[in-house]
Amino acid sequence: MRRRDCAAFESIGGVATYAPKESLFWEGDQADFHYRVVRGTVCLYKLLPDGRRQVSRFCHAGDFIGLSANAAYPYTADALNEVTVQRFRRADLEACMEESSTLRRAVFASIRDELNAAQNQLLLLGRKSASERVASFLVALTEQALRQGGESHVVVLPMTRVDIADYLGLTHETVCRIFSQFKAQGIVSFADPHEIEVCDDAALAVLADGDMDARLCA
Amino acid sequence: MRRRDCAAFESIGGVATYAPKESLFWEGDQADFHYRVVRGTVCLYKLLPDGRRQVSRFCHAGDFIGLSANAAYPYTADALNEVTVQRFRRADLEACMEESSTLRRAVFASIRDELNAAQNQLLLLGRKSASERVASFLVALTEQALRQGGESHVVVLPMTRVDIADYLGLTHETVCRIFSQFKAQGIVSFADPHEIEVCDDAALAVLADGDMDARLCA
DNA sequence: GGAAAAATTCGGATTTATACGTACGGGATA
DNA sequence: TATCCCGTACGTATAAATCCGAATTTTTCC
Numbered sequence: 001m002r003r004r005d006c007a008a009f010e011s012i013g014g015v016a017t018y019a020p021k022e023s024l025f026w027e028g029d030q031a032d033f034h035y036r037v038v039r040g041t042v043c044l045y046k047l048l049p050d051g052r053r054q055v056s057r058f059c060h061a062g063d064f065i066g067l068s069a070n071a072a073y074p075y076t077a078d079a080l081n082e083v084t085v086q087r088f089r090r091a092d093l094e095a096c097m098e099e100s101s102t103l104r105r106a107v108f109a110s111i112r113d114e115l116n117a118a119q120n121q122l123l124l125l126g127r128k129s130a131s132e133r134v135a136s137f138l139v140a141l142t143e144q145a146l147r148q149g150g151e152s153h154v155v156v157l158p159m160t161r162v163d164i165a166d167y168l169g170l171t172h173e174t175v176c177r178i179f180s181q182f183k184a185q186g187i188v189s190f191a192d193p194h195e196i197e198v199c200d201d202a203a204l205a206v207l208a209d210g211d212m213d214a215r216l217c218a
Numbered sequence: 219m220r221r222r223d224c225a226a227f228e229s230i231g232g233v234a235t236y237a238p239k240e241s242l243f244w245e246g247d248q249a250d251f252h253y254r255v256v257r258g259t260v261c262l263y264k265l266l267p268d269g270r271r272q273v274s275r276f277c278h279a280g281d282f283i284g285l286s287a288n289a290a291y292p293y294t295a296d297a298l299n300e301v302t303v304q305r306f307r308r309a310d311l312e313a314c315m316e317e318s319s320t321l322r323r324a325v326f327a328s329i330r331d332e333l334n335a336a337q338n339q340l341l342l343l344g345r346k347s348a349s350e351r352v353a354s355f356l357v358a359l360t361e362q363a364l365r366q367g368g369e370s371h372v373v374v375l376p377m378t379r380v381d382i383a384d385y386l387g388l389t390h391e392t393v394c395r396i397f398s399q400f401k402a403q404g405i406v407s408f409a410d411p412h413e414i415e416v417c418d419d420a421a422l423a424v425l426a427d428g429d430m431d432a433r434l435c436a
Numbered sequence: 437g438g439a440a441a442a443a444t445t446c447g448g449a450t451t452t453a454t455a456c457g458t459a460c461g462g463g464a465t466a
Numbered sequence: 467t468a469t470c471c472c473g474t475a476c477g478t479a480t481a482a483a484t485c486c487g488a489a490t491t492t493t494t495c496c
Contacts, residue, residue: 130482
């Protein structure tokens, strides 16, 4: 998004901050606001009546939250760490979108990216094995780190193992075991469980979806 | 969408028909066109290199196809039966969206609904048991039939058991077994495997996500 | 700075839901 | 008529959940 549209954003929305574990809103709340993450990570999830949880997305700087909402939010949004967001009334954002075609395209591109990510996650949850899921997760994180200008192969995981498990449709024990396994195989390495260095991206890419082309390219 | 916008659609797009099992496009094809289903059912899916398949959506009359595409389609689209679609060049649709704010809202609402559906499917694939998945599937189909003005409790399944399995992240044997089980329990009944009568929607709703409220309401 | 709480990891044992393979019948199709 | 696909059924195999305990580390909080 270009600079002048960010300015438009700031004119219609306030800035809010949230402490770790604080909720921006709960599933079922009336969806009066849209959010855009400025700093920190937000975790979106749905719950079943018996407590089973599915994390649908981790939101980082630049991501919109709430674009898919109708009258009520379809998920709960928790801050994982110290989070700063822009917050604007839906009506204001919609009015602004009527005016600016650039803003419109930005919002549309954002929701389209979100839909694409969700469709990839469907494939992951429906058809991939436990280790393929963890590998895919790490690949996605390294790609995102690269896009954001990171140079090293170290990815930061602000979320807990339980969050990761609830994102990948696994248990935290399974996530732990597979991280250890990757470590033993020399694919990753880490001392701090929240900072993982990817040593062999090619191997990880192959594991992520059994793509033999990735191996040939390496 | 209001009638006058449908007219706008027809002015920029042609109509196309596809025979059963014919593909509208393949994953990776350059995404020059958007589609809108007029009649019939289209199945969207992704494949892993070894052939594992995840169906991301079944599209019925009124649904848009391809809105989430960037340069290339992120999935393959197959006609399940005799299908009629409107087809328009992306550039034309985008130009049209610049003009008509009503069309814009319609497209935006459509992609939002698609995202919502995908997020529900994430919960289903990540955290629900096999029978919960099948129950959820039947509940969604009956709700959709009601919205489209159907009165009876009979839902038509144009897709095969394999398609359903690939949509729900199961095998076709499991889908079969659970249909039989629901039949034995008197929850559904069917002679033709493609026309299923829902006898006990309350029981189905409870099975779909273990929601005790649904039982209390019944 | 220190105590308490939470998160991570490990190991293993058990369980079980569902995949996997195989088979068989029916209906559509060529 | 022969072939193929689809739906159904059944027995076995297995990946991952579940449960359990516990050591260690990290984070939180006073």
